[in-house]
Amino acid sequence: xxxxxxxxxxxxxxxxxxxxxxxxxxxxxxxxxxxxxxxxxxxxxxxxxxxxxxxxxxxxxxxxxxxxxxxxxxxxxxxxxxxxxxxxxxxxxxxxxxxxxxxxxxxxxxxxxxxxxxxxxxxxxxxxxxxxxxxxxxxxxxxxxxxxxxxxxxxxxxxxxxxxxxxxxxxxxxxxxxxxxxxxxxxxxxxxxxxxxxxxxxxxxxxxxxxxxxxxxxxxxxxxxxxxxxxxxxxxxxxxxxxxxxxxxxxxxxxxxxxxxxxxxxx
Numbered sequence: 001x002x003x004x005x006x007x008x009x010x011x012x013x014x015x016x017x018x019x020x021x022x023x024x025x026x027x028x029x030x031x032x033x034x035x036x037x038x039x040x041x042x043x044x045x046x047x048x049x050x051x052x053x054x055x056x057x058x059x060x061x062x063x064x065x066x067x068x069x070x071x072x073x074x075x076x077x078x079x080x081x082x083x084x085x086x087x088x089x090x091x092x093x094x095x096x097x098x099x100x101x102x103x104x105x106x107x108x109x110x111x112x113x114x115x116x117x118x119x120x121x122x123x124x125x126x127x128x129x130x131x132x133x134x135x136x137x138x139x140x141x142x143x144x145x146x147x148x149x150x151x152x153x154x155x156x157x158x159x160x161x162x163x164x165x166x167x168x169x170x171x172x173x174x175x176x177x178x179x180x181x182x183x184x185x186x187x188x189x190x191x192x193x194x195x196x197x198x199x200x201x202x203x204x205x206x207x208x209x210x211x212x213x214x215x216x217x218x219x220x221x222x223x224x225x226x227x228x229x230x231x232x233x234x235x236x237x238x239x240x241x242x243x244x245x246x247x248x249x250x251x252x253x254x255x256x257x258x259x260x261x262x263x264x265x266x267x
Contacts, residue, residue, distance in 0.1 A: 068083045069076045072090045077083045085107065088094070094104035096111040100118045105111045113135060116122070122132035124139040128146045133139040141163050144150070150160035152167040156174045161167045169191055172178065178188035180195040184202045189195045197219055200206070206216035208223040212230045217223045225247060228234070234244035236251040240258045245251045256262060 067076045067078060068080055070083060070086060070090075072087070075086060077086060088106040094106050096106070096108045097104045098111060098114055098118075100115070103114065105114065116134040122134045124133040124136055125131070126133075126139065126142060126146075128143075131142060133142060144162040150162050152161045152164050153159070154161075154167060154170055154174075156171070159170065161170065172190035178190050180189045180192050181187070182189075182195060182198055182202075184199070187198065189198065200218040206218050208217045208220050209215070210217075210223060210226055210230075212227070215226065217226065228246040234246045236246070236248050237244045238251060238254055238258075240255070243254065245254065
């Protein structure tokens, strides 16, 4: 079955391909998505800007016949307008501001895409399952669920991922990097989601509640396991005797009957 991915052809994306920005935090992924994705309106704006902008002294230098070079970092682009937009990385200029929440952006197309958070607009629909998305990048990432494509591969162990963010997080296993630190106890984590889960130990928050008995849990996986008490589900089966259990830990303990190995040794 043929599946079409949406190709991002805006001028903003072409700029992003020329100027690579290091991903520092998975949380920044949303901002990066907004910076990368451009509308046709922005593409028209850039082309118009290219015709009307005057060359700025000390900023734009003609590298050769068709290239323009940034005097700050040496990056080059094929157009003056692209380089002018790139310069906002150095100046920090964000001239496009959301009237709803006050967040500012360096590109008008980024603001255009950001507005979907407030409007709830999700114009990109999966033809396989009907799920809708607000960004082409989210849509393309989702399509890999159906295709099984995992184009991002770890150079250390060969494990592949469907999105670059997952690879970035995975690499911390090899580097040992743990950039997210608990302000209460100093414990560090490789992912922000792990830190958020850990913080519930300090806050006592248990947002996941069983609809059958009202018992609450700090993480969804614990609620999922708890529900087996009510459903009677026992997905973990002993290959030696066929006995089933609702928790993997219970199965592991049961196996000691067959192996004779004692999990706990009295000291």
